Amino acid sequence: GENVEQHPSTLSVQEGDSAVIKCTYSDSASNYFPWYKQELGKGPQLIIDIRSNVGEKKDQRIAVTLNKTAKHFSLHITETQPEDSAVYFCAASWVTGGGNKLTFGTGTQLKVEL
């Protein structure tokens, strides 16, 4: 089955700096790569996703890049703000008509310091 590794496990940055979180996956059949933000006491919330036919996607301060050959994908947050502090999870999936099972990474605790 799919295996997703995520690094780093914790990341501390100064407000305004950029943050980068990296993931690798094992199953070349995976074609959908979402990123989730999870705040304390809440369920994961989708912040951005990318499909395997695209190399990069950007949404305001958040961007995701995908290297299918190397099976790597990364989350980039620019101009970090205190409200970006949370746990971030990457995931990989093979999307079918019957839904998609997400395999998650182990999470990155991001702390944005004033």
Next chain:
Amino acid sequence: EAGVAQSPRYKIIEKRQSVAFWCNPISGHATLYWYQQILGQGPKLLIQFQNNGVVDDSQLPKDRFSAERLKGVDSTLKIQPAKLEDSAVYLCASSSHSGYTFGSGTRLTVV
């Protein structure tokens, strides 16, 4: 649209007791998932339903866990008997072509 509803939010039970969690997915979402999230880890899929049929339950410990989805809408997940290692947050999610949404989860503590 209303989100994925789960109850209860918290539950504390003793080992060997039984417990049940309830989930109401987003209206019209045919696919429903139960994930287990142990503290400090990413969510792990327990079971996936398409309408009221099971698509994937390969990671469900069937000797103690069971789940059903009545009439293709609400779902319940049951643990009987509970073990200490079942302490976790149990997340329900639903999906359609438009997206995948998680509920806030039920935090289970087994003592």
